Amino acid sequence: MSDETLAGSSELRESYELCEALTKQFHTPMWRATELLPAPVRPYMHAVHGFFLWTDTIADRDGTSAERVQRLARWSAATREGLRSGGSEDPVLRAFVDTVWRWDLDRALVEETLRTLEADCVSPPLFETFRDLRRHLRGVTGATFELWCPLLGVRDPEVLALASLLGEAGQAVDQFEDMPEDLAAGRCYLPRADLRALGLEVSDLQRGERPGALAELVRMQLARWSALLERAAPVTGMVEREYQPFLHLLVLGAHLQFDETTLREERVFAQGLDPLVSADGALRRPVWPHPEVDAVPEHVAVIMDGNRRWASEQGRPASRGHQAGQLPAMRLVNAAMRLGVRHLTLYAFSTENWNRSQDELDALFEAMGDAMGRGAEWLHDLGVRVRWCGRRDRIDPSLASALTLAESMTSNNETLSLTVCLDYGGREELVEAARALAAEAATGAIRPEDIGLADLDRNMYVPGLPDVDLLIRTSGEQRISNFLPWHLSYAEMVFDPTPWPSFGLAQLREAVSVYAGRQRRFGGTVPGPARPTEPTRSQL
16 A cells, blocks of 8 residues: 555554455455556555445354344444544544545445345345345445445446446355355345245255255346346446456456356255355366266367347447457356366457458457456466467557467466467468478478378467367357368367357356267267377378
8 A cells, every 4th residue: 555545644554454454354356356456546445345344244243133233233333423523443444434535435325235234134134026135235235336436436327326236246146155154044135936936945945855946046046147247247348447357357256156156056055155266366166077968078169159249139339249248258268167178269350350340340359458458367367378379460469469468478377278269260271381381391391292180280370279079159150150170170069049248157068068968970980089080100
């Protein structure tokens, strides 16, 4: 924390540092996201979250219900007095009150959250409908997200409303994470109408005796929350560029935890969810076992189609579709790792895509450059190796720089290889490889009769890229569009009608299940090896 950021006593500085420590302890993903904000803003964001996290801890701390109510009442009174007077002797309140006064934050939002937590503390929650649940989550977290919007330089009502939606979705993630603990304490944050519709009682959630109904209950919640999160996502582009990585990571984190819930389904009631980021900052998760799938493709390639169609259906410009299409790429990396895929190749921009308007190209390159710039460190932390497959002489310099930097940063990683096909054309790749071999033959470096498959492979854009096992094309089109013709020779193909911005773990898992149900013969009469092998020269 710099002297320029906070001019005040050492006590005030220590209070801000305490709030940061509380945020890191109780909500590591939020702490990590806040680290992406400009340095002068971070202490104030930590003060807001540190205060509300400590308030929640006071409300949930051990003791009888009456004791918790009394503790929270004393804390709420101290908070209200601090906001009225402009100061406090409490180390957490000191930083929070200073932030509210310094930034002229809306105190009515603080009051809304305090009243919601007070009501939750008095009696176990009971929500009849999803609307009732949303009112509660709005008070718990939606109001908090709205409160800190001025720290990002915005007070526009539309932005505040979307930030509140994002907060609600974030709180839904917390509820999935804490599900076993809450159920054991007699708290169920699910609409009772949903339970009745499936013939379930709250006690059934703990016993797990009706897995089919429990899985359907989870899917019902995910459908609603995913739709709300999609509504909130445009907020990431409604603030200045320097604040966007913070919001992008919050949106991505919620999506990844919803994807994790998709994997666990009814098991979330007994297992909950591990936090996306552990206390030591680790991001990696092991492969999720799925016994119903006995063969996972080693290499999955995806033609990411449907950005413009998705935008048109939403009544938005094509540029918005390209922006929305960046998040699913990050989600797919996480999904591939959880399912055990080792190689993932994405068709981001073809040589034929240059035929689009300059405005659309500019928007597309800007969206991809921003996504790669934001995501490079995240990919590196996951152990992902990034590689660029395609021409490197025509792409927008800022995008080329971001992708080249990601390649360099991640070059020693081995958990998953992510190949980004950018300015790529399959026929052009083969022609360039043939030219390179012809040049070698002309100099005598190789004899034409000695040229084999391996020689052509080493002259491809990405030498050693393994054959594709599973090709997925989104948005319903059924063609390969000049994509990886050398590597698709024996690939299984799945054409999914889902437009790319809506493609996620559920769709990938379904495609992998389809792949596992097919028999791969590689031209033979019985199922063959994982992939065909080239005969040695002694066998020819």
